[in-house]
Amino acid sequence: MKARMIAYRHQDSPIHRLGGAAKLAFFAIWSVTAMMTYDTRALGFMLAIAVAAFAVSKVKFADYGFVLYLILFFFLLNHIAIFLFSPLEGVKIYGTRHDLLHLAGRYWVTEEQLFYQFNIALKYMTVIPMALLFILTTHPGEFASSLNRIGISYRIAYSVSIALRYIPDIQRDFQNISHSAQARGIDISRKEKLLKRLKNVVGILMPLILTSVQRIETVSAAMELRGFGRGRGRTWYNARPFRTGDYAAVALVVAIAAVTAWLTFRDGSRFYNPFR
């Protein structure tokens, strides 16, 4: 509970100065592009841009370190799983086979597999910095207006903002509830057997859900009393108008997407193949 979760910190950098809506659009197009292509040259180019953007933003490691480790852990897990389930996927894709090392049974390390997994790693490494950057450099109050800006209904967009607003309160409720449960003798630590522990956790969740439902009722009454939902649209205190920098960022990402798409689909395959 004490680890510092990923959070916005007020700083000044060219990235911080970009509007939330532009960054959100950038991130969305960027991710789709990176997910689509397996072209190593394109991914390498995107990675270079991502690293440069990260450097320009001046964000502090302490602000995202914990989350980065978490992501890296899953990243590693993902790679092991890919190899375990499909050790010859690269061979299938690239149509050649260069064995390097025999591990056991059907598990061969091949150049093709290594290259395939290297590409997947590249995808991760291009998308993760951008996702982190979006969260770290966008004021949470700007999330909702950004979502609304790219065409999502303000009611849905605002619910994102409300969720962010009340997460710390709900965390505090949870802490209180779990403390009182522990004092009564409900153990949710590792000392208890798994099944019993699960049952105990459910016992804690009930009051948490009930208090949260009550909270939602108060919040929605408060919002209606202040005219939320009155009109078709609403304005945003924290919205930032599109500036030159924002247009430039969006233009850049569209150009990257176009070049990548051209590179990727030019020869009819999503995979750049150095083995032929």
Next chain:
Amino acid sequence: MGDNRRPAAEFKGFSFQYRAQSEPTLHDIDLVIHEGEKVLIVGPSGSGKSTLAHCINGLVPHFHAGEMEGEALIGGENLAELDIFALSRKVGTVLQDPDGQFVGMTVAEDIAFTLENDGMPQAEMKAKVAAAARSVGMEGHLESSPQSLSGGQKQRTSMAGVLVGEAGILLFDEPLASLDPEAGRLAVEMIDDIHRQTGCTVIIVEHRLEEVLHRSVDRIIVMGEGRIVADLSPEELLSSSTLRELGLREPLYLTALRYAGCPIGPELKPASIETVSLESGGADQLRAWHEAAEAAQPLLAREPVLELEGISYAYDAGKEVLSGLSLSIGEGELVGIVGRNGAGKSTLSRLICGFGRPTAGRILYRGRDIAGDTIKERSERIGYVMQNPNHMISKHLIYDEVALGLQLRGAGEEEIRERVLETLKICGLHPFRSWPISALSYGQKKRVTIASILVLDPEVIILDEPTAGQDFRHYNEMMEFLLELNRRGKSIVVITHDMHLLLEYAERTLVIGEGRVLADALPADVLTDAALVEEASLRETSLQRLAARAGIGDPREFVRRFIVRDREARRS
């Protein structure tokens, strides 16, 4: 002059029944509140005062549905025909829960919320938000997140958020319920300033009469059992017996005047401690009473049950919440712990219960260091009752909830039954033993949580704000119940901001601040010490002012003697 003013809110033969209830909550209400008036609506819990307020801001019938009869006009228009949005332009509401109504990620955003919903252009909005923030003294916190604000600051943000809407009627729904006494005083002053500056109609719903009357109001409407019982000026109301008949608390200085034998009538100008007239004999009577009254006893020396020695604790390295705190709780004592928010009161109880480890110091239970005891083991000796009962209740039925702790400790079926039923009897919950907890009132739920702790038979019970948000009658019931437990030998520690609780029940008061115990004294001595009062976010009582005005040389001794007299009155 009342006739030529236009009505802001008007009820004619108005009744309302919630859809889920079998009886109407409001009966036959006839009431006119004029434009520009400042009106206080008082009444015990369940008297219908909140429902009446909701009929003004439109939560009834638009959010809470039900049957209406008669007529209700808000700003000259029929309540039934207005939707909640149209009403929100006429009536601005500050709700009781400062957290629930804070919907923005920052102060500025929260203030702007109404304007955003109106679709106001950003530049205009920024100017208005800045002006509103200045008018409530929050201009230095525009970018602060709600988690970094105190309750009072959150409430001031809500006030600014209502002011920007420029509604003609401002409605405050129990504005003092979740504030400490000092923040409460500031809130009352701010509401008054807003009323003077904007000329709005101000309606305050609250049961803490004396606190609201710190600044004058035009009229007080008293509700009881869904009806209007009285609609009087403050002078008339305080001169009548209505408050006592309904189980509402009268201002302390009036209680003191009654003890001194002064007849209280309108000629006494009883609405405020500053206006109350003592010249025609009152002062003499008070002085005579003071001379004759029984002197207060010094504190009894007691066998310590729980001792803290040099406790330090820090959440983040370097920033100590507690530094070298020592205190002792005696056997069979009832102690009040006070201190401003963030002084470390909750941290203290958490450390005692074992939810965290002190970085230095020892906690002794009957002379034995309990550092090695688990949370579970400690809870059999020291029970901790949280402020919000909903955080503690996890079962559907009362019996099961109270039995839970014993079941988890592997007690036998027969023993559990016996102990649970015995506990339920002590707590006055025996008749409800097979009820679902959801059918209970807030005060009863609180009792269930106390019962669920009591059943483990701890010797010390720590309660966090046991009387918060409860009216005088429920406050009395709760405290008499705790006093009864205390008489049965339990040591009771109450963490509180409730000054009445300190005056009426606490044997001793500990003031916590700067990470240690700043004072350990009789409640009267703490409440009459200006520096301690400020440190603990309390306020001086009107008794002290009364003593000064009556020319009593030692106001502290006057408060002590008042407490002795008052506790006697309570016992008989």
